[in-house]
Amino acid sequence: MALIKCSECGRTVSDRAAACVGCGAPVKRPSWFHGLRAFNPAPEPSTRPPPSRAALTWQAVLSMLAFVGGVVWSSAIERRASAGRAVVTVAALLVIVGLCGVIVTAVQFPWTRK
Ligand SMILES: [Zn+2]
Structure with missing residues (x-):
């Protein structure tokens, strides 16, 4: 989690937030952010049940x-x-x-x- 500046009001907001807590403008993530997430997906929980x-x-x-x-x-x-x-x-x-x-x-x- 990182803090980024709102493009509308300049307030620092979490990059995980969908919208700015100050003005409600949608949070613009840096362009590298999505690429990073694509290369670093959160580890998915194993769906395989343990052997019976x-x-x-x-x-x-x-x-x-x-x-x-x-x-x-x-x-x-x-x-x-x-x-x-x-x-x-x-x-x-x-x-x-x-x-x-x-x-x-x-x-x-x-x-x-x-
Ligand atoms: Zn804002």
Whole structure:
């Protein structure tokens, strides 16, 4: 918010005011003002609702399954030395993705908020 001079009476008025408080003349904003507002719009409140409890539960279950499945798969591969490099990589990725999913879900889960 800035104070600008009324073009009619010279009184200082807020640039947010629609009209001068002294004489009622419409406040003339400097030409750069509108451009500035266009480049700097006020941050809009997020309209996206937080994920529901059911969605988070599913996310948690899927992440857990990916993690546990990856761990089980990895240990199964270890016993079989002939496993290919791609299979080992996919199993390791499954463990990592599952673990990340569990952590993200734990952070999002409603037990931290009301
Ligand atoms: Zn005025």
